[in-house]
Amino acid sequence: MSPGDDFQPRGPAERWLDAVFDGLTGTGSGGRRALAEMEDHLRDSVGDGIGRGLDRAEAERDAVARFGSPERVARGIRSAHRNLLRPLLTGTWSLAAAAALTVGISTTLTAVLTIVIDGHLDRGVCVMVSGTSPPHPCGAGNAYYLGAEGLALVGVGLFILGALALLYPCTAEHAIAWLPRARSLLTIAVLFALASLYLLGTPYTTFVPQYRAESILLPIACAVVATSAGVLVPVSMARLQRRLVGRQIAQPS
Structure with missing residues (x-):
């Protein structure tokens, strides 16, 4: 198990994923699959940060910063999944x-x-x-x-x-x-x-x-x-x- 397999409860990564999830209302199965894939990438990114010597909170903040704001990410996914x-x-x-x-x-x-x-x-x-x-x-x-x-x-x-x-x-x-x-x-x-x-x-x-x-x-x-x-x-x-x-x-x- 890599160091980035688990997020901090209510930490930066979980809050970011929750915000993206809230912004994906109406995108259906396409949005759900995109969110699951982003979560996997986020775990890998946090694991890389911990491997570079960052603590978990810092690694999560660094990974979230590289992904960008949850509003922008959710808006991009919604544009590709116009299920509404x-x-x-x-x-x-x-x-x-x-x-x-x-x-x-x-x-x-x-x-x-x-x-x-x-x-x-x-x-x-x-x-x-x-x-x-x-x-x-x-x-x-x-x-x-x-x-x-x-x-x-x-x-x-x-x-x-x-x-x-x-x-x-x-x-x-x-x-x-x-x-x-x-x-x-x-x-x-x-x-x-x-x-x-x-x-x-x-x-x-x-x-x-x-x-x-x-x-x-x-x-x-x-x-x-x-x-x-x-x-x-x-x-x-x-x-x-x-x-x-x-x-x-x-x-x-």
């Missing part, structure tokens, strides 16, 4: 995924029904976006149906993205191995957001600009951006948290 935000992030994630599924199903059905039902001709004219607008020749109407086909692809993409977002927490715990990893999901989200904006914007702005303000381009584009952000932000924060935890553990005592 977990319920909010989980709720936001679930809401974004449910919204993606809902909008995806609605968009797909609307686009398909538009192509199938409204695609029929009536006396040589085509049904247009706005029911109050006069009918236009079929040449102009074809642009709308092109837009509906693109909209159907967007709806399917939103549905897939929402399903992946709902299942991703299982992937993070390796419960379902066949789902994409975090990096793949990030790539899917970015590419889908860009492709969705292109599919939505091109048919309307190129062929029927007069209906741009009346179309559903803006709300669907906003839904695409919001859904992609709902995937990007939590995944990015999870990756950043793991990186910060790794740096915290790797820091020398």
